[in-house]
Amino acid sequence: MRIATFNVNGIRAAERRGFGAWLHGCAPDVAALQEVRCPADALPADVFGDHHLTYDPGTIPGRNGVAVLTRQAPAAVRTWGAPVLVRRPGTAATDLSEAGDGIPLARGLSRFVPEGRYVEVDLADEPVTVASLYLPKGGLPAHLQVAGRMREAPDGGARYARKMGFLTAFARQLHRTRRAARARGREFVLLGDLNVAHTELDVAHWRRHQRSEGFLPEERAWMGDQLSARTLVDVVRLLHPDTPGPWSWWSWLGRTFERDEGWRIDYHLATPGLARRARTAHVHRQGQDGVRVSDHGAVVVDYGP
Incomplete structure (x- = not known):
């Protein structure tokens, strides 16, 4: 079973850059997508090939949006309460519906429901629940913000506080x-862009980034708290234990992609039973003819029986 996670940075732009060729060549059984950033009625025709689509576009124009592609129609769909698009291959359905089962939410998550950040499905052909997450990027705390040294205007730590609230x-x-997945007799895998690099192996030139959003000590500690041999396993790091990367994001700016100086912020976090089935993990850096489909690469893991 091949599972991929891919922040496509806008599906319409990704299609122009070769997303369809990537999907055909990679041939994932399951693909989680983030930052689809497209209204349901504007999705490019046939862009998802012969996959079933489960998509929460959110309500913020041009931002966010998460999806899961599957070979078979999902056995169940769950959301945080937002309407979703569930579409068979070869159809042009664009109507959002309450097809998903609402998930009781932890305190503090309800304000994120309209943003299109989370959707999960139960696979029909495997006892596995697959979730796609786009975690807020965040920002710097107020004491680290210096006007003139930031790409964005100082905000007094508002974006940082919002992200930390989401993490909690x-x-x-x-x-x-x-x-809940275990109670249904299923393994669970969280896929997505978590906008956190966990360890020094997950950022090129990590020393210069110790005061960068996504690599702050408190963000890294949060990530560590989610992982253990009994709860969730970082599958790519399990298979690549001692080497930097493999990176999954490179800025569009400068020559970080050409120099392969990236960040690893896209993850497969799986329950131990599924993690033990992982055989290979790699990152698709670019599509055909060397064209970058996105500023992220697709993180692909092959799981055995």
């Missing part, structure tokens, strides 16, 4: 979700 609430939610 989502930790409670993730615990519930993992246990």
